[in-house]
Structures are given as C-alpha cells and as structure tokens.
Amino acid sequence: MLARIHPADRAVWLILAIAVLVCLARVPGGAAEVWSSLLVHAALLAGFTAYVAFAATSQSRWIAQAARPAVTVGVVFTLYTTLGHLGLAAMPPADAALSWVDAHLLGLHPVALERLQTPLLVEAFAVPYALFIPYIYLSAALGTLGRPPVERDAFLTGWMLTYATSYLGYVFLPAQGPIAFHAADYVSALHGGAFHDLVVRGVASTGGFFGAFPSLHVGSSLYLCVFDLRTNRLRGLTYFPIVVSIYGATLVLRYHYVIDLVAGTVIALLCVRTGPALVRRWMRARMAHGLTPLPGEDAHAVLGLPSAGDDRT
Amino acid sequence: MLYSAFRLLATIALEVFFRRIEVEGLDRVPAQGAVLLLPNHTNSLVDPLVLVTAIDRRLTVTAKHVLRQNPLLRALFWALGVVVVHRRQDVDKGADPRQNVEALARLGAILDAGGAVCLFPEGVSHSGPALRPFHSGAARLAVAFAQRHGPSKALSVVPVGLHYTDKDTFRSSVWLRCGEPVDASRWLADHPGADARALTQDIYDRVRAITLNYDSRRESAVLGMAAELVVTAGAMPAPLGRDEPEVAAWFRLLARLQEGYRQLSHEAPDAVQALVQRIGRYRAALRRAGILPAEVFLSMHPGRVALFVLREFELLVVGAPLAGWGTLHHAAPYLATRAAARALSTDEDHWATNTVYPGVVIFLVWYLAVLTLAWWLMPPAWAALYSALLPYTGYYALLYRERAGSALRRTRTFLRFLTKPSLQRDLASEGRAIIDSIGRLAARLDSPHEVTP
Numbered sequence: 001m002l003a004r005i006h007p008a009d010r011a012v013w014l015i016l017a018i019a020v021l022v023c024l025a026r027v028p029g030g031a032a033e034v035w036s037s038l039l040v041h042a043a044l045l046a047g048f049t050a051y052v053a054f055a056a057t058s059q060s061r062w063i064a065q066a067a068r069p070a071v072t073v074g075v076v077f078t079l080y081t082t083l084g085h086l087g088l089a090a091m092p093p094a095d096a097a098l099s100w101v102d103a104h105l106l107g108l109h110p111v112a113l114e115r116l117q118t119p120l121l122v123e124a125f126a127v128p129y130a131l132f133i134p135y136i137y138l139s140a141a142l143g144t145l146g147r148p149p150v151e152r153d154a155f156l157t158g159w160m161l162t163y164a165t166s167y168l169g170y171v172f173l174p175a176q177g178p179i180a181f182h183a184a185d186y187v188s189a190l191h192g193g194a195f196h197d198l199v200v201r202g203v204a205s206t207g208g209f210f211g212a213f214p215s216l217h218v219g220s221s222l223y224l225c226v227f228d229l230r231t232n233r234l235r236g237l238t239y240f241p242i243v244v245s246i247y248g249a250t251l252v253l254r255y256h257y258v259i260d261l262v263a264g265t266v267i268a269l270l271c272v273r274t275g276p277a278l279v280r281r282w283m284r285a286r287m288a289h290g291l292t293p294l295p296g297e298d299a300h301a302v303l304g305l306p307s308a309g310d311d312r313t
Numbered sequence: 314m315l316y317s318a319f320r321l322l323a324t325i326a327l328e329v330f331f332r333r334i335e336v337e338g339l340d341r342v343p344a345q346g347a348v349l350l351l352p353n354h355t356n357s358l359v360d361p362l363v364l365v366t367a368i369d370r371r372l373t374v375t376a377k378h379v380l381r382q383n384p385l386l387r388a389l390f391w392a393l394g395v396v397v398v399h400r401r402q403d404v405d406k407g408a409d410p411r412q413n414v415e416a417l418a419r420l421g422a423i424l425d426a427g428g429a430v431c432l433f434p435e436g437v438s439h440s441g442p443a444l445r446p447f448h449s450g451a452a453r454l455a456v457a458f459a460q461r462h463g464p465s466k467a468l469s470v471v472p473v474g475l476h477y478t479d480k481d482t483f484r485s486s487v488w489l490r491c492g493e494p495v496d497a498s499r500w501l502a503d504h505p506g507a508d509a510r511a512l513t514q515d516i517y518d519r520v521r522a523i524t525l526n527y528d529s530r531r532e533s534a535v536l537g538m539a540a541e542l543v544v545t546a547g548a549m550p551a552p553l554g555r556d557e558p559e560v561a562a563w564f565r566l567l568a569r570l571q572e573g574y575r576q577l578s579h580e581a582p583d584a585v586q587a588l589v590q591r592i593g594r595y596r597a598a599l600r601r602a603g604i605l606p607a608e609v610f611l612s613m614h615p616g617r618v619a620l621f622v623l624r625e626f627e628l629l630v631v632g633a634p635l636a637g638w639g640t641l642h643h644a645a646p647y648l649a650t651r652a653a654a655r656a657l658s659t660d661e662d663h664w665a666t667n668t669v670y671p672g673v674v675i676f677l678v679w680y681l682a683v684l685t686l687a688w689w690l691m692p693p694a695w696a697a698l699y700s701a702l703l704p705y706t707g708y709y710a711l712l713y714r715e716r717a718g719s720a721l722r723r724t725r726t727f728l729r730f731l732t733k734p735s736l737q738r739d740l741a742s743e744g745r746a747i748i749d750s751i752g753r754l755a756a757r758l759d760s761p762h763e764v765t766p
Contacts, residue, residue: 138623138627141623142623142624142627145620146552146620146624231555232554232555233554233712234554234628234632234709234712234713234716235554235627235628237635237705237708237709237712238628238631238632238635238709239631241635241702241705
C-alpha cells in the first residue's frame with residue numbers, strides 16, 4: 001500500500017499527523033485555541049487520509065494532473081495559517097532565541113536595520129513581497145500543468161516537502177518576527193505607500209504575525225526559482241531578481257530574522273534535490289511491487305488536453 | 314594565469330555564442346600525461362576555442378603563421394604559448410615551411426613534458442562536406458615520441474569530432490566528441506614496419522568514424538531536411554523553452570539517415586529519389602508558407618492554446634523590464650560586433666571566428682567603459698547593483714529575445730492555421746506521409762531479405 005502513496009501526499013499527511021499529535025499532547029491544560037486547532041487539524045487529517053486512500057488506488061489521470069496538485073497545495077496553504085496559530089498556542093515563543101542568534105551569531109540585531117527603513121525603501125521592497133503571492137500561484141499552475149509527468153511529480157513533491165519541513169519550525173519554534181517581538185524597541189512604525197498598505201492588509205487577513213521561522217517567503221520562492229532554473233531557465237532567470245528582493249523585503253518589512261532566511265534557503269535547496277530523488281525512489285518502489293512506474297494508463301496526458309506525441313491534427 | 318583568464322573569457326563567449334555545447338567522451342582524454350588531440354577543422358579559430366574550454370587541462374594549440382600578422386592575435390598567441398606552423402600554401406604570404414622543424418620540436422618537447430597538444434591534421438579550416446586528407450605532421454610527432462620513449466611513456470592520440478549545427482549562425486549548437494585514444498608506442502608495436510603515413514591513415518579513419526562525412530552538399534541538404542521532419546515524429550511540438558533536443562541526438566539521427574540513404578540508394582534508387590523529391594517539394598512549400606517543420610503539428614486545442622498564452626504572456630510581461638534594461642545596455646556592443654563580423658567575413662568558415670574574437674574585445678572595452686562611468690558617477694551601492702545587473706540583464710535579454718521571437722513565430726503560425734485550417738491539414742498529412750515513407754524504407758533496411766525489387 002505504501003508504494004502506492006505519492007511522496008507529496010506522504011509529506012503533507014505527515015505534517016498533518018504531527019499537528020494532530022502536538023494538539024493532543026497540549027490539550028490537557030492547554031489554551032482553548034489548542035482545542036479548536038485539534039478539531040481543525042483532525043478534520044483536515046481525516047479528509048486528507050480519505051483522499052490519499054482514494055488517490056493510491058485510483059488509476060485516473062485526473063488524480064495526478066489535477067486532484068493531487070489542488071488538494072495538496074490547498075491543504076498546505078491552509079496549514080500556513082492554522083499551524084502558525086497552533087505553534088503560538090502550544091509552544092513557548094522562540095523570538096528571543098532567534099533575535100539572539102541574529103544579534104550574536106550573525107552580528108545583525110533586527111532593530112539596527114531601522115535606519116534603512118525609509119518610506120521609499122519600505123515601499124520599494126513591499127513590491128516584491130507582494131509579488132510573492134501571484135508568483136507562487138502562477139508557479140503552481142505552470143508547475144503542474146503541461147509539465148512532463150515525472151518532472152511535475154518531482155516539482156510537487158519538493159515543493160510540498162519545503163512547506164512540510166518549514167511547518168516543523170512553525171509548530172516547534174513559533175515566532176512572530178521582529179515586527180511584533182521588537183515592536184517596543186523601534187522608534188517608529190513602518191511607513192510606505194500603496195504596496196506596503198497592501199502587504200499589511202494581506203498579513204492581517206491571514207491572522208497577523210506568526211510563523212517567522214523559517215521564512216517561507218524565502219524558502220518557497222527560492223525553491224520555485226531554482227526548480228525553474230533547472231527546467232525552464234528563462235522563467236527562473238526572470239524571477240531570480242524578485243526572489244533576491246524578497247530576501248531583502250522580509251528584513252526591511254520587519255517580518256523575519258536573518259536566521260529565518262538562512263533556514264528557508266537551506267530547506268529550499270535541500271528540497272530541490274530531495275523532491276526528484278523521492279519521486280525516483282517511489283517509482284522504483286512501485287516497480288518492485290509490480291506496479292507501473294507512474295499510476296494510470298495515461299499519466300502522460302495533461303488535464304484532458306492532448307499531450308506531446310498524441311495530438312493528431 | 315593568462316591561460317586561465319583566457320579560458321574563462323572564452324567559456325563566457327562561447328556560452329553566449331552557442332545555444333548548446335555538448336561534450337562526449339571527455340573521459341577519453343587522460344587528465345595527465347602526453348596527449349595529442351586531432352580534431353576535424355571546420356570552424357576556423359572557434360575550433361580551438363571549443364577544445365580549450367572543454368578540455369580540463371592546459372592545451373597547446375597550433376595556428377597558421379599568417380594569423381600572426383594580426384597584432385591582437387600575435388599577442389594572444391604569445392600569451393597562450395600557441396605554436397605557429399608554416400603552411401606551404403602560405404609561402405607567398407611570408408610563411409617559411411623550414412621553420413616547421415622547430416615547431417615540431419617545440420610540440421615534441423611539450424609532449425615529452427607530459428603536456429597536451431592539439432593539431433588540426435587537415436591543415437585548413439573548410440566547409441567541405443567531408444573530411445579532407447590529413448597531413449602527416451601529427452603522426453610524425455607521435456612516431457617520433459614513441460621512438461624516443463618506447464613503451465615506457467604513453468602518448469594518447471585522441472581523435473576528435475567537432476560538429477556544428479549551423480556554424481555561421483549565432484546561437485547555433487556544437488557537439489564535441491572524443492574518440493577512443495590510441496597509444497602511439499603500442500600502435501607501432503602492433504603494426505611492425507608501419508610508418509607515419511600508415512598512422513596518418515589510421516588516425517584519419519578514426520576521425521572519419523566519429524564525424525559526419527557527406528558525399529556532396531546535396532546529400533547533406535537532403536539528409537538535413539529529412540532529419541528535420543523525422544525529429545518532429547509527426548507529433549505536437551514541445552512547449553517553448555523545453556523543445557531543445559540534444560545536439561548529439563540530432564547528429565546521430567543524421568548519421569542513421571545517411572547510412573540508410575546510402576544503402577537504399579543502391580538497393581532501391583527509384584524509391585529513394587522519389588522520396589528525396591517529395592521531401593524537397595514539402596520543404597519548399599514550408600519555406601513559402603514561412604512555417605517550421607515542427608510547427609506543422611501545432612495543437613489547436615483551446616486548453617493547450619490557453620496554457621501557451623499564460624506561459625508566454627507571463628514571461629513577456631514580467632521579463633520585459635529586465636530584457637529592456639539588458640537590450641539598452643548591450644545594443645551598442647552587439648551591433649558593433651555584428652558590423653565587425655560582416656566587415657571581416659568573406660566566407661562562412663570565418664563568420665563565427667569574426668564574431669567571437671572581435672566580440673570579446675568589443676564587449677570587454679564596453680564593459681570597462683560603462684562600469685568605470687558607473688563607479689565614477691554613482692554611489693557605491695548603486696554602482697555595485699548596476700555592475701551585477703549588467704551581465705545578468707545582457708544574458709537575459711539574449712534569451713528573452715529568442716523566446717519572444719519563437720513565441721511570435723508560433724503565434725503567427727497558429728493564427729494562419731486558425732484562419733486556414735486546410736493549410737495545416739494538408740501540411741500535416743503530407744508531413745506524416747513522408748515520415749511514414751522514411752519509416753517504411755528504414756524497415757526495409759532492418760529486413761534485408763525483403764529488399765529485392
């Protein structure tokens with residue numbers, strides 16, 4: 001049975017299971033929020049398990065081409081908010097430790113950047129920070145539609161693994177970032193323009209400040225960029241400057257410590273390598289169990305569209 | 314130091330000039346010890362450049378004496394330790410073939426010291442359809458080495474094949490293929506009484522075996538047209554940015570087609586001639602319509618079209634500022650290089666050389682001037698950013714331009730097919746019929762007993 005389960009599904013299932021276990025461990029004497037978090041994550045785990053069971057036995061190409069990307073990405077994006085809140089409710093905050101690492105090991109106290117945070121610079125960096133959202137949605141679409149099956153599966157597995165690994169930080173090292181932790185230390189609040197307002201509203205709409213460590217803005221966008229550089233060089237080169245700007249933006253906008261960026265970078269680079277390796281291993285395991293390397297007869301087709309090689313005009 | 318700097322510059326220049334550089338059999342070039350590389354010679358001074366950048370050890374190359382008349386090349390030859398040879402056909406230009414004794418002695422000394430030497434045994438760069446007869450200098454060098462050292466010291470003679478998809482086209486591709494090396498002293502031991510002439514013939518055969526050699530330019534053209542069709546497999550082309558087949562695979566396909574073409578030209582000449590004429594007519598029709606062979610099988614499926622629009626529009630819009638910046642800052646040296654190549658080139662053999670070498674100089678001077686200005690006029694942080702962006706955006710603009718051109722071309726073809734579906738239907742049907750015919754002929758090759766008329 002295990003050989004039938006896609007590695008991307010396994011990664012997402014595992015982080016959901018960890019979330020439920022953390023909730024269960026913290027429920028006795030825990031905050032009310034842990035209870036609601038348990039309900040949410042248990043429901044997500046149950047639903048996702050049902051999907052995994054169905055996907056593992058289905059031979060439909062829609063699973064690989066549409067259902068898996070939609071379900072895994074949907075669940076993982078939901079976890080972005082829920083796990084951030086769970087971490088803060090269930091674990092002691094790690095902001096002091098992260099800030100100490102920045103100041104003492106990396107030599108950069110977060111508040112020291114304040115002199116650079118002019119309205120012009122804040123607004124300039126708010127643009128790439130805001131571009132992160134359309135970038136990941138476009139990448140999700142282009143990364144799963146029209147890609148050769150093995151490459152698509154490697155892309156999805158590595159990306160989901162980037163999120164799943166980063167979420168361990170959200171849960172076990174919960175942090176709100178310098179903007180909340182050092183709020184009293186800054187002389188003045190950030191001021192920018194329309195783009196900065198957009199970013200502020202966006203952050204507020206997802207529940208405020210949480211999940212600072214590691215930086216998924218950096219991790220996710222770097223993963224997408226490096227994967228593109230390997231498979232679609234022009235797209236990778238197109239977004240590379242934006243990804244580099246996102247590094248700066250996370251610091252200038254006070255959302256992250258430098259150590260968050262370092263961790264995000266390491267996770268992304270590891271996952272770019274691990275994703276394809278896991279898919280290859282999964283395909284070998286399937287073959288060892290007498291299955292085809294990829295499920296479904298028409299795993300090469302794309303969303304009901306004719307694929308390269310079978311289109312007869 | 315000078316060699317390493319030159320190698321770095323050459324690598325950058327070739328990465329810009331060629332779309333793809335593929336190297337095969339590099340493990341056949343020993344990392345240490347005496348090596349004599351013997352490639353075919355079809356692309357003038359670009360050939361040694363490809364070798365110098367591909368081979369991961371210091372390589373001593375040879376060049377004809379007349380090139381030293383160019384002061385820039387003379388300085389380059391001096392810096393890189395290029396050994397100059399004097400050809401008989403250049404006597405009226407000041408060459409002195411007697412000095413080749415000294416040149417061969419220098420090359421022999423480099424080999425004795427365990428160095429790597431590259432000689433072009435054809436003696437001249439050319440655009441002929443096949444390998445030219447070899448001069449015996451390389452073999453004499455190898456025989457002399459073997460006689461000096463015997464079996465105690467090995468000299469690996471490595472045949473090399475250089476293949477260019479379109480040597481007079483910017484952003485074409487190159488395939489460098491190293492053949493099985495021959496140990497000079499062992500070869501002499503295995504061939505008692507053999508001399509340099511016999512070794513020359515043996516090396517010639519080895520280089521010929523790893524290069525494509527046509528009977529005529531017509532044969533080359535016919536096989537090229539057939540390969541362009543076969544490679545489409547009559548199927549929808551891959552999305553842009555993912556449609557780069559391996560260069561080696563292209564030349565292997567050409568070699569397979571050539572083998573079949575030659576055999577069937579004897580066994581079934583009428584069928585082959587009819588097919589050749591049909592391919593010629595088809596290619597002419599495609600040229601008139603301005604359509605590439607692969608585009609004939611373009612999908613008209615709305616979903617595919619939507620994906621194409623999303624993919625290309627995204628890049629076109631998001632990449633425009635980078636591409637614009639890169640174009641703005643590189644248009645002048647690019648145009649100057651193109652003008653220099655046009656002014657200097659009298660034949661297709663030298664076009665790449667006249668682009669790459671002046672291009673390196675022009676771009677170096679341009680970068681030096683622009684960056685000096687930037688660091689003079691801008692605050693350091695901005696100057697640093699500008700310096701980092703300059704080569705990045707230049708390279709980006711190059712790729713963007715290619716991609717935008719391909720997207721535009723594909724869009725144009727799509728619109729033509731949309732307004733005139735019969736055009737695509739007819740071209741696709743004829744294209745597939747030709748591919749099937751080639752397949753049927755290939756099947757006859759696979760079953761020789763059925764070839765009887």
